[in-house]
Amino acid sequence: MTTSVLRLAATAKKAAFTASERTNERRIAIARRSYSRPALPDDAPRLLADAYRQGVRRLRYTAAVALAAAGGGAATRRSVTEWYPGLRKPGWTPPSRAFGPVWTVLYAQMAYSAHRVATSPDPRRRRALALWWLQLGLNAAWTPIFFGARRTGAGAVVICTLLPAVTATAAASERVDRRAGLLFAPYLVWSTYAAALNLEIWRLNR
Numbered sequence: 001m002t003t004s005v006l007r008l009a010a011t012a013k014k015a016a017f018t019a020s021e022r023t024n025e026r027r028i029a030i031a032r033r034s035y036s037r038p039a040l041p042d043d044a045p046r047l048l049a050d051a052y053r054q055g056v057r058r059l060r061y062t063a064a065v066a067l068a069a070a071g072g073g074a075a076t077r078r079s080v081t082e083w084y085p086g087l088r089k090p091g092w093t094p095p096s097r098a099f100g101p102v103w104t105v106l107y108a109q110m111a112y113s114a115h116r117v118a119t120s121p122d123p124r125r126r127r128a129l130a131l132w133w134l135q136l137g138l139n140a141a142w143t144p145i146f147f148g149a150r151r152t153g154a155g156a157v158v159i160c161t162l163l164p165a166v167t168a169t170a171a172a173s174e175r176v177d178r179r180a181g182l183l184f185a186p187y188l189v190w191s192t193y194a195a196a197l198n199l200e201i202w203r204l205n206r
Helices: 002-035 044-075 097-119 125-148 152-176 180-182 185-205
Strands: none
Touching: 044 097, 044 125, 097 125, 097 152, 097 180, 097 185, 125 152, 152 180, 152 185
């Protein structure tokens, strides 16, 4: 009987040890799952590439308007203080200090509009963006011609060419993204005003 009791005790002890080992193994497995890094989805490379392309697109338009603004600032630096004040101008000419803040806002709206169009799935975005680049080129060309070369007549030709380009860009952008088109409204109003001012300055000083 003593032998049987000893056997039962040994069997119980072995069973308890085995159960303890299994419990420890389960705890280790749970801990490993808790600290393991989740697997990336299969399309992770594509998602990262799309995010990168969107970031480049956003910076592309911001950099473009920043470059246009910087070029304009460099072209006007001397003429604004030496040449422009001596021109005959109409009474509705705005103060020179107003141009910087106004163009800063307009350039920001212009870049944001292009970003909205560029990230749209609408296939018409290509035409809208092509027009966007065209109007930006004309915009960037006007300042060096008017202020840099001090050619008021040539500047009038450029800015009068800019107006239909801005109008076409606004219309094409609106077809892709309504807000993107509306963002061009202040720019179109200001460009019309600037064109009228340029023409009047040319008439008064020819």
